[in-house]
Every structure is written in C-alpha cells, then in structure tokens.
Amino acid sequence: DAEITQSPRHKITETGRQVTLACHQTWNHNNMFWYRQDLGHGLRLIHYSYGVQDTNKGEVSDGYSVSRSNTEDLPLTLESAASSQTSVYFCASSERSTNTEAFFGQGTRLTVV
Amino acid sequence: DQQVKQNSPSLSVQEGRISILNCDYTNSMFDYFLWYKKYPAEGPTFLISISSIKDKNEDGRFTVFLNKSAKHLSLHIVPSQPGDSAVYFCAASGEGTYKYIFGTGTRLKVLA
Numbered sequence: 001d002a003e004i005t006q007s008p009r010h011k012i013t014e015t016g017r018q019v020t021l022a023c024h025q026t027w028n029h030n031n032m033f034w035y036r037q038d039l040g041h042g043l044r045l046i047h048y049s050y051g052v053q054d055t056n057k058g059e060v061s062d063g064y065s066v067s068r069s070n071t072e073d074l075p076l077t078l079e080s081a082a083s084s085q086t087s088v089y090f091c092a093s094s095e096r097s098t099n100t101e102a103f104f105g106q107g108t109r110l111t112v113v
Numbered sequence: 114d115q116q117v118k119q120n121s122p123s124l125s126v127q128e129g130r131i132s133i134l135n136c137d138y139t140n141s142m143f144d145y146f147l148w149y150k151k152y153p154a155e156g157p158t159f160l161i162s163i164s165s166i167k168d169k170n171e172d173g174r175f176t177v178f179l180n181k182s183a184k185h186l187s188l189h190i191v192p193s194q195p196g197d198s199a200v201y202f203c204a205a206s207g208e209g210t211y212k213y214i215f216g217t218g219t220r221l222k223v224l225a
Contacts, residue, residue: 031211033212033213035215040217041217042119042202042215042216042217042218043157043202043204043215043218044215045212045213045214045215048212050211056212058212090156090157092156092213094211094213096211097211098144098145098206098207098211099144099145099162099164099206101147101159101162102159102213103159104149104156104157104158105156106154106155106156107154107155107156
C-alpha cells in the first residue's frame with residue numbers, strides 16, 4: 001500500500017544545531033507539505049512543494065528550509081535549531097489537482113534543549 | 114491573521130447525541146473545505162470534505178454543511194460514539210493553489 005513516512009519519530013537536539021527531518025511518500029504525489037502543530041495554533045504551514053525543484057514558503061517559514069530533488073522526498077531542515085522550534089512536525093502529500101485531500105505522516109516530535 | 118478559525122477549543126457530548134463542530138473562514142477565495150480527525154501520537158486523517166458549489170455533504174454518520182454567505186461550515190456527527198473522541202481540524206483550500214490552511218482544532222470528548 002502507498003504511504004507517507006516520517007523519520008525520526010522523536011528527536012532531541014541542542015540549540016544551534018542543524019536538524020533534518022525526513023519525509024518520504026510512495027503515493028507519487030506532486031504536492032508535499034510540512035506543518036507544525038502547537039497548542040493554540042493548530043496546524044501551521046511551514047513550506048510546500050508542487051513538484052521537483054519547486055519550493056514555496058508557508059506562513060511560518062523563518063528558520064526552516066526544504067529541497068525537492070525527487071517526487072518522493074521533501075526533507076525539512078532547521079538551519080540552527082531554537083527552543084521556539086520545539087513542536088510536532090507533520091508532513092503531508094496530495095495529488096496535483098483541486099478538490100482533493102492531503103494524506104499525513106505520523107509526525108515527528110522535536111525537542112530543542 | 115487567522116484565515117480559518119475554530120472558536121471552540123473543546124466540546125463534550127453524551128454518547129448517542131449529536132456533536133456539532135464549527136469553523137469560520139475569512140478568505141472568500143477558498144473553494145474547498147475539509148475536516149480532519151486526529152488521535153494523540155498519530156497524524157491527522159481525512160474525514161470529509163465539501164466543495165463551495167455544494168451546501169451539504171454526507172458520509173455515514175458525518176455531515177458537513179457550508180454557508181458561503183456567512184463563511185461558516187460545520188461538522189455534524191450523529192450519533193456520537195466514544196471512538197469519535199479526538200481533535201478535529203477544519204481546513205480550507207483555494208485561491209488557485211493546492212495548499213491547505215488549517216484551523217486551531219476542537220477537542221471532542223464523547224462521554225459514555
């Protein structure tokens with residue numbers, strides 16, 4: 001079955017370190033998204049991509065970057081981790097069409113100490 | 114500026130009764146709306162959606178209503194079951210893009 005997987009599921013890192021969260025989907029979806037979930041804020045869009053070599057900033061993109069070198073993967077990099085980036089991160093993917101749902105991964109809980 | 118709002122952080126309902134979750138949006142360019150359900154330590158899962166050309170969509174116990182003039186949608190769950198206890202997010206898409214904007218979520222607790 002097609003799926004979307006995130007790794008690691010849990011990560012503890014120190015302030016100032018670079019961290020990369022992986023996202024891999026086997027749906028062959030063109031669209032991929034990164035969200036963070038925080039209490040009181042719901043799911044906020046960090047970055048998204050509509051295809052290979054395409055990346056776009058979301059509403060909370062500062063301190064994060066993504067790259068899309070193939071259809072299946074959209075890694076999220078925290079350039080210099082900050083305590084404010086402690087959160088649960090979700091990757092999602094969808095077909096390149098309107099009126100369709102996105103499928104989410106299981107999430108990565110990141111703690112920055 | 115929160116474009117999609119869920120003003121009730123939590124809701125408790127007795128088993129067998131109706132659960133009504135509400136969502137408001139500000140951007141009139143949104144033309145597709147979705148509801149997701151999320152259990153702890155899991156990713157959100159798609160529940161039901163509605164296009165702006167409709168005012169109602171039904172799938173089993175779940176019905177979504179859309180009032181475009183009021184920029185308001187609601188999710189009705191009838192009858193509510195303990196397994197429905199979760200956080201529910203509404204989301205919107207449109208403006209000629211494929212991205213989804215989510216609300217802050219409502220935690221539903223169905224009491225047995």
